[in-house]
Amino acid sequence: MFKKFWILFSAFAYEDTRHPFEFLIRYFYLFISVLIYRFFFDVVLSQKNIQLDDFSMPYPVFLISGVAAMHLIYLAIKVVDGALLSLRSSGVIDWVLISHSSFWELFAAKALWYFFLGLTEFSAIIVSSRLVLGVSLRPFLSPMLFLALLVLFLIYMAIGALVSCLILVFRRGYSLFTFVNQLSILFGGVFFPVKSFPGPLKMVAQIMPITHGLKLIRYLIAVPNTGDTIGQIVLLGIATIFSLLLGFVFFKYSLAYAIKNDLLINEN
Amino acid sequence: MNVIEIENLTKIFRTPLLFKKVSHVALDNVTLHLEQGSIHTILGPNGAGKTTLLLIMAGIIAPTSGKLKVNGRTGLCTFTGRGFWNYMGGIENLRYCSALFNIVGRPAKKRIDRLVDLLEMRSYISRKVSTYSAGMKQKLSIAQSLLHDPDILLLDEPIAHLDPIASKNFHWLLKERVSQELKKTIILSTHQLEEAQELSDRLYFLFGGRLLWQKEAEVFRSKQENLLQEYLNVVG
Numbered sequence: 197m198f199k200k201f202w203i204l205f206s207a208f209a210y211e212d213t214r215h216p217f218e219f220l221i222r223y224f225y226l227f228i229s230v231l232i233y234r235f236f237f238d239v240v241l242s243q244k245n246i247q248l249d250d251f252s253m254p255y256p257v258f259l260i261s262g263v264a265a266m267h268l269i270y271l272a273i274k275v276v277d278g279a280l281l282s283l284r285s286s287g288v289i290d291w292v293l294i295s296h297s298s299f300w301e302l303f304a305a306k307a308l309w310y311f312f313l314g315l316t317e318f319s320a321i322i323v324s325s326r327l328v329l330g331v332s333l334r335p336f337l338s339p340m341l342f343l344a345l346l347v348l349f350l351i352y353m354a355i356g357a358l359v360s361c362l363i364l365v366f367r368r369g370y371s372l373f374t375f376v377n378q379l380s381i382l383f384g385g386v387f388f389p390v391k392s393f394p395g396p397l398k399m400v401a402q403i404m405p406i407t408h409g410l411k412l413i414r415y416l417i418a419v420p421n422t423g424d425t426i427g428q429i430v431l432l433g434i435a436t437i438f439s440l441l442l443g444f445v446f447f448k449y450s451l452a453y454a455i456k457n458d459l460l461i462n463e464n
Numbered sequence: 465m466n467v468i469e470i471e472n473l474t475k476i477f478r479t480p481l482l483f484k485k486v487s488h489v490a491l492d493n494v495t496l497h498l499e500q501g502s503i504h505t506i507l508g509p510n511g512a513g514k515t516t517l518l519l520i521m522a523g524i525i526a527p528t529s530g531k532l533k534v535n536g537r538t539g540l541c542t543f544t545g546r547g548f549w550n551y552m553g554g555i556e557n558l559r560y561c562s563a564l565f566n567i568v569g570r571p572a573k574k575r576i577d578r579l580v581d582l583l584e585m586r587s588y589i590s591r592k593v594s595t596y597s598a599g600m601k602q603k604l605s606i607a608q609s610l611l612h613d614p615d616i617l618l619l620d621e622p623i624a625h626l627d628p629i630a631s632k633n634f635h636w637l638l639k640e641r642v643s644q645e646l647k648k649t650i651i652l653s654t655h656q657l658e659e660a661q662e663l664s665d666r667l668y669f670l671f672g673g674r675l676l677w678q679k680e681a682e683v684f685r686s687k688q689e690n691l692l693q694e695y696l697n698v699v700g
Contacts, residue, residue, distance in 0.1 A: 203563040207549060207556075214551045287546025288560075293524050294540060295564040295612065458477065458525045 204305035211282055212313065223320045226267075230324040233259060248389055249411070253418045256329045261414050262386035264321040268314035268345060269406060270377055272307075272352035276360040276447065277373065279306035289461055299451060303357075311349050318345065335417040343429060344416060348409035350436045352380075355405075357443035361450035364459060380406040405439075408432060466535065467616050467649045468498040468521060473530030475516055475673075490516040492673040494530070498651060500615075503643055505660040505681070506653040508670035509699050514653035515542075517670070518618045521651065536615025536649075541605040543621055550594040554585065554604050557593060558611060565612040572611075579607040582641055599630045606637075610646070617642060619652035623659055635663055657691050667691075671698050 213219050233256070246258045279302050283289040292302065325331040335341075355376060362369040380386075383397055384406035393401060401407045412428050454460045475491040491513045498504050506514045519525045520532060522540040548557050555576065562572040580589050583603045588596070596604065602622065609617055622638070623631045642648050654660055660667055664681040676698060684691040 199568040200563045200566060203560055203568065207552070207560050210552060210556075211549070286549055287542070287544075288549060290522075290524055290540065290542070290547050291561055291564050291608070294522055294538065295561075295566075297564040297566075456526050461524060 201301065201305060204302055205309055208279070208282070208306050208309045209312075212309075222317070226317060226320045227324040227328075229263070230260070230321060230328050233263075233325075234328050246389055248414060248418075249391070251415060251418045253414060254331075256325065257331055257335075257417060258389070258414065259387065260321060260325040260329070260331055261417055262410055264318040265345070265348060265406065265410055265413055266381055266386050267317045267321065268311075268349055269352040269380060271310040271314040271317075272349040273356035273359070273373055273377055275307045275310050275353045276303055276357045276443075277363065278310070279303050280360065280364070284461070293455070293460070307349075307353055311346070314349060315345070335420045338416055338420050340425060340429070341413060341416045344409065344412045344425075344432070347429065347432045347436050348405065348413070351405040351409070351432070351439050354436070354439035354443035357447045361446045364447075364450045364454045367459065380404055383407075385410055405432075405435065408435075465500045466497045467500045468496065468535070468651070469531070469533040470494055470496040470521075471531040473517075473520070473527050473532060475513070475520060475525070476528045489673050491520075491527070494670075494673075494675045496668065496675065496678075498649070499666070500535075500649050501643075501647065502665035503639070503650045503652070503663055504666050504668065505664040506651070506668045506670055507655065507657070507660055507695070508653075509655055512670040513673040514655075514670055515620050518620050518651065518653055521616075522618055534616070537612060538616045538618055539609030539612065539614035540618045541602070541609045541620065541622065543602055543605055543619070543624060545601060547605065547608065548593045548601070551592060553592055554589040554596070554600075555580075557604065558589075558607060561608045562611045567612065575611060575613075576607075579610055583607050583637065599626055599634075602626065602634070606642070610642070610648075614648070616649045616651060619650065621654055622652055623654070623656065631659070635659070639663060657695060661685055661691050669694070669698065 244255050245252045246255050248258075280289075283292060283302070291297075292299065322331070322333060322336050326333050356373070359369065359372045359376060362372065379400075383393070383400045384390075384404050385401060386406070390398060390401045390407055408428075409432065412425060412432065415428075416425060451460070473491055473494045473496075474489070477488045477490055478485040479488070494513075494517065506517060508514050516525070518540065520527050521534065522538050523534075524540070549560065552560070558576045558579070559572060562568065562575065567575060580586055583606060585600070585603050585607065588600055593601065593604065606617075606619075619638075623634055626634055638650060638652075643650055652663075661681055661684045666678065667681050667684070668678045669676045677694075679689075683689050
């Protein structure tokens with residue numbers, strides 16, 4: 197079981213790391229983006245503190261935590277569709293169908309790889325911000341923060357699975373991934389605190405998981421070694437289980453429909 | 465004993481085009497019974513429905529109506545470059561494919577080693593698949609399809625990209641190694657008449673999705689009938 201999972205995981209990992217140069221560019225891009233934020237701070241906000249609900253943090257830390265989480269959720273949204281895309285484009289999907297291998301195993305392997313990749317990107321942004329902005333690394337090393345990131349990743353993976361259902365059945369809607377991602381970035385409090393939004397936008401922000409996930413992540417960074425976030429993590433965990441169940445059920449039926457109607461392979 | 469039994473099988477592809485769907489009948493009421501242990505060849509021009517029939521037998525696409533009974537496990541080679549991770553080596557592809565069939569660790573290594581030797585792929589098996597020639601890819605595809613020890617091997621246009629020597633070697637490989645040594649039932653599709661006549665035990669002719677005739681290949685080998693003439697009578 198573990199050996200099989202490791203082989204599936206390695207194939208997805210190898211797909212993204214086959215050109216080490218491209219892989220390095222990925223992190224270099226993150227470093228450059230932090231450099232650009234540095235100019236932004238110097239001109240506009242400097243080291244000004246941002247007051248959130250019941251805690252405050254310097255704006256650079258606020259921004260960097262949001263940007264790092266944003267990279268993680270982008271990968272989470274693409275787990276199911278990304279796995280299907282690479283299987284379909286290579287034709288390996290034929291073997292998945294012939295072997296009656298579980299699609300869920302493949303998605304789990306892709307999810308684990310993307311979570312790992314997301315964590316490395318998260319770390320690259322934090323390390324870059326340490327080098328460029330002088331942000332302290334210590335608050336980012338909390339195990340609770342890791343848990344919060346995992347929960348956020350799983351919720352967005354479930355949302356990605358729901359979007360993938362539409363794409364699988366109707367062969368339309370690829371722009372929905374961008375839409376969900378952009379919506380989360382703009383109205384989830386990545387760049388500005390939600391409480392500074394106008395009324396209706398605050399409501400939009402409240403229905404998005406990233407708003408609550410980011411609030412928790414920032415609290416864990418601002419008040420490290422705190423024990424009073426367990427309740428929030430449990431609540432987010434319940435939302436995650438519900439989202440995953442919803443994604444699982446919808447995707448299961450979409451997959452069966454797609455197999456029955458030849459939508460899964462590239463033929464026709 | 466029949467390994468595959470097909471009764472009144474029909475396949476209609478429906479492609480969405482703006483606000484309506486365009487239907488294309490790929491297979492029309494096909495009935496077939498394929499015997500165990502033989503080499504069966506499905507003949508027909510391009511678009512006759514040969515690949516669709518093989519994909520249905522493999523379980524990759526579902527028929528629109530009709531009955532299909534497959535007695536045994538199937539392996540499929542499509543020979544169109546599909547089914548590989550091109551950026552990985554041949555050996556990694558075989559390892560990945562066997563993992564999908566839940567064959568991992570020592571049993572997988574043993575099976576892969578045996579197939580690599582049987583198909584004489586040792587000298588290039590570690591290279592990336594993107595550097596393989598068409599012939600090498602065909603061998604890799606056969607190795608992939610034999611990994612889970614299938615009872616039935618489905619081959620779609622197996623010598624389409626091979627030169628005459630490679631093609632002759634491939635005939636020998638299929639007949640001597642896969643059919644006789646490994647005791648597999650082989651079902652292949654082609655529009656190359658000479659290949660079909662030499663290699664097969666039984667021939668089936670598909671045209672426009674319909675099965676027009678089925679005959680013993682020996683009839684053509686012993687020159688009682690002329691395969692080219694039969695072909696031209698229908699297609700020409």
